[in-house]
Amino acid sequence: MPPIVGVIGGGQLARMMIPRAIELGIELRVLAESDGMSAQLAATAVGDYRDADTVLAFARDVDVITFDHEHVPQDVLAQLIEAGVSVHPGPAPLAIAQDKIVMRQELSRLGLPVPIWASVTTPAELDTFLMDNGGRVIVKTPRGGYDGKGVRLVSSSRDVADWFEAGDPLLAEELVSFTRELAQLAARSPSGEISLWPLVESIQQDGVCAEVVAPAPALTAGRSDAAAEIARSVAEKFGVTGVLAVELFETSDGRLLINELAMRPHNSGHWTMDGAVTSQFEQHLRAVLDLPLGATAARSPWTVMINVLGGPTSGTIADRYPIAFANQPTAKFHEYGKAPRPGRKVGHVTVSGDDLDDVVYRARAAAAILKD
Amino acid sequence: MPPIVGVIGGGQLARMMIPRAIELGIELRVLAESDGMSAQLAATAVGDYRDADTVLAFARDVDVITFDHEHVPQDVLAQLIEAGVSVHPGPAPLAIAQDKIVMRQELSRLGLPVPIWASVTTPAELDTFLMDNGGRVIVKTPRGGYDGKGVRLVSSSRDVADWFEAGDPLLAEELVSFTRELAQLAARSPSGEISLWPLVESIQQDGVCAEVVAPAPALTAGRSDAAAEIARSVAEKFGVTGVLAVELFETSDGRLLINELAMRPHNSGHWTMDGAVTSQFEQHLRAVLDLPLGATAARSPWTVMINVLGGPTSGTIADRYPIAFANQPTAKFHEYGKAPRPGRKVGHVTVSGDDLDDVVYRARAAAAILKD
Known part of the structure; x- marks a missing residue:
């Protein structure tokens, strides 16, 4: 069997x-x-x-x-x-992933680097937090948010008056001055084996992952090691099993701060399907079955993944294949079997190669044909 | 849709x-x-x-x-x-693939290089062919053979007396003195676009493909060009659509002779799933849908594919994953959902890398664990 x-x-x-x-x-x-x-x-x-x-x-x-x-x-x-x-993952790590306030509490308890945050239940508490943190902060609903939903940039408690009506606490966070966003993908098996893919850069648009560059350009060894150490701590101390994604801010003063955790395969890891020896999906299967994990090295110097957001303005993604395939024969196309809708993730495109500018150009060209 | x-x-x-x-x-x-x-x-x-x-x-x-x-x-x-x-492929190319005598006739008609051959209907005709070709020849049943079945090395017409009983012609071929076997994989779309993967070496055991090395080691450009030209001619002149595999003998005097044709994805192309930008299976889908073909470059300097023949002596392939995955984390494992049986193709393993000896070692080690 x-x-x-x-x-x-x-x-x-x-x-x-x-x-x-x-x-x-x-x-x-x-x-x-x-x-x-x-x-x-x-x-x-x-x-x-x-x-x-x-x-x-x-x-x-x-x-x-x-x-x-x-x-x-x-x-x-x-x-x-x-x-x-x-x-796998079990109830305990999922409880942390299910509530952003719990997540911040647990990360802070472990001494892992997070933005300055507070749990605020009243407009007055938020206004105090705003005053202490430069007058503009991020507010998140603790549950159910994704892809930029449940996240607002606010300069007054009035900006989230509707969210306060429910009476539940909200997560308030400092507006981090970051130079870019990074993501560290990892996998851990129930036996405790951990594997880490190369640290990547993720480029967000309107709160949604739009592009990923693997590995993140211009990384120092220290930065990679720090990200790996954060992911390893999260995986071990929270008992995560399967794939874990740690989304990070790289700050202008050279620190890494944890933005979000995902305890499952993640958009920032789609590049691994074509760009790594073992993809995040294979690794997730290996991990949850407690099988030994596969090698995570990149297959090419550079791999760029671009999301197809929304999909074509008319017809289907497959309708664009004749033009897309002819224009970009090295691109790998992935379609999710979902109807096009503005902003919806309906597919992605990956290109690998030796020259980053060329890889980015080809990936963007391929994705653009599917979206136009 | x-x-x-x-x-x-x-x-x-x-x-x-x-x-x-x-x-x-x-x-x-x-x-x-x-x-x-x-x-x-x-x-x-x-x-x-x-x-x-x-x-x-x-x-x-x-x-x-x-x-x-x-x-x-x-x-x-x-x-x-x-x-x-x-x-796709259509009835005309399939007719050529379905009958080895027709295949030889058509290849000879086009002037493509094949071993010396004859259609023999009686023992006397075969004995004459034997006498003219060194006393040892290959005899094949024109239809239904695969993986070494329907192929015999004979030194007397008595060796295939059973096959003559049916009264149908048999294909007799010279015993080619070859240094190795090569395979040229190609794809052609109904619109006429053709793509070719790198020429590979295939190592047979008991008439069954056992290992493939991509690209074939120590190839001259002339040899690669000749193989590509043969595959291109077959694809165009026979009107093949989809994937085409041309199995070739490289002779000790430096010629290429066509051994077999397969008008479908082929065992000699399984390495492309992990080792080429576009796999033979994706290319076949693109080709039969008349979509533009994908890039066929190798992803690594070397890729080695090893068939899992027969499968484990007890239990299933998946039972061996804990040991196989732990021992060979860079290997890609493929399982076909077939019950183990002696000699049966039940899966394959692929390893890619920069050093051929190392890649061969790892691939053989991984496959051996699944077979033991």
Whole structure:
């Protein structure tokens, strides 16, 4: 019998696990939110991941449960554990990923570098935080945010008056003066093996990852080592299993600060599918099955990944293949099986090569054809 | 709507098309011979490819029909064409692939280099051919042979007395004195675009491809050009669409002779999945959909592919992953979802790198763990 991995959530991250599962002979089963999701091909069940009975029924006979997202409620996770199901990442690291205030508390407790932050429950608390931190700060809803949603730049508590109405605490953070954003991808297995990919630069647009350059240009060894050490600490001390992404600010005064954590394969790691010996999706499968991890070296001096956001203004991505393939024969095209919609991540393009300017040019040209 | 490719045959070649189809957002549908075939995940129908009604029903609503093997009968192909189905490769090149005597006739007609050959229908004809060609020759059944089956080394017509009983002609060929076997992989689209991968060396064991080294070591530019020219001629003059493999003998006196043709993705091209910018499976999908072809450059100085023949003596390939992954973290493992059986191709392993000796060592070590 092949190993069986059950994935909760049918989005593009689950979809991108399928190819390597096929190649390794691992059976992948997906619990999708609805019909026609990105990971449809491997969907063996459709249902609500917040419903314990649905999830328990799905988890029967799998060797391990893992995730396309971090939103499975703690009480459902607890029932899985109680039923003897192997769950990776487990409830404890997921609890940290599920609440940005908890995440900041835990990171601070470990002494890991984070922006100055506060949990604010009233407009008065936020106004005090604003006054202490230059008059402009970032406010985030602790739960459910992604891709820039649930994040605002505010200069007055009035800017998030609607969020205060719910009465729940909000996360306030200093507006970090950063030169660029970096991301350190790692994987950890239940046995404790850790692997790290090269540190990359990620370029955001409107709060969404738009481009990734691997490795991050002009890195000192000290900077790479610091990022690796942060990811290693997070993985070990939070007991993360599977892939972990640590999004970092590189500050103008040369520090690294943790911006976000993702305890799953991550957009900043899509370049590994074409650019690294072992992709984040293969590594995630290896890790959650507690198999030895694969080599993470880059296959080329440079790899650039560009998201296709929104998709073409008319027709489908595949309609653009005749032009895109002809123009950029070295580009690797990835399509997520999702209908185009403004700002939506519907695919990505990767180009690898020896000359960074040339690689960036080709990747942008290829992605532009899919978006125009 | 995504493009839809229908594949007749559910073996490992169909299986290995699935990952790239997913990544490109191409819908792949497979007509499998039975349940539980290698390409099960994409099997939308199970039936006999020799039955026209079965094949016609399967072909409804696909954009193109292509193949896991070359055995679909000509009358079935003719009915597909008559029904207006796009079929790639088409009936004419498949007729050449289906009969080794026809293949030799057509290659000779075009003046392409082949071993000395004859069609022999009686023992007396074979004995004459034996006498003219050094007393030891190769005899092949024109149809249905693969992986060394239907091929014998004979020194007397008595060695193939059983084959003569059917009364059909046999193919007799000189025993070529070759230094090694090479393979030239190519792809051609219906529009006429042709792409060629680097020329590789293939090492056979008992008539089965065991190892492939890409590119073939110690190649002169003249040798590469000659192989490319042969593949280009075959693709153009036979009107091949999709992937074409030309297996070649490099003779001790420096010539290239065509040994076999395969008009589909081929074992000698499995290295491209991990070792080339565009794999043979992606290129086949692009070609049969008449999309522009992808770049075929090697990703590393050396890539070595080793077949897993037979599989482990006990348990499954996946049972060996803990040891294999730990020992060879740079190896890429491919499993075909087939039960182990002596001599059967159940998977392959690929390693890429800068030093050929090291790459060969690692690939052999990885494959050995899966076979022991």
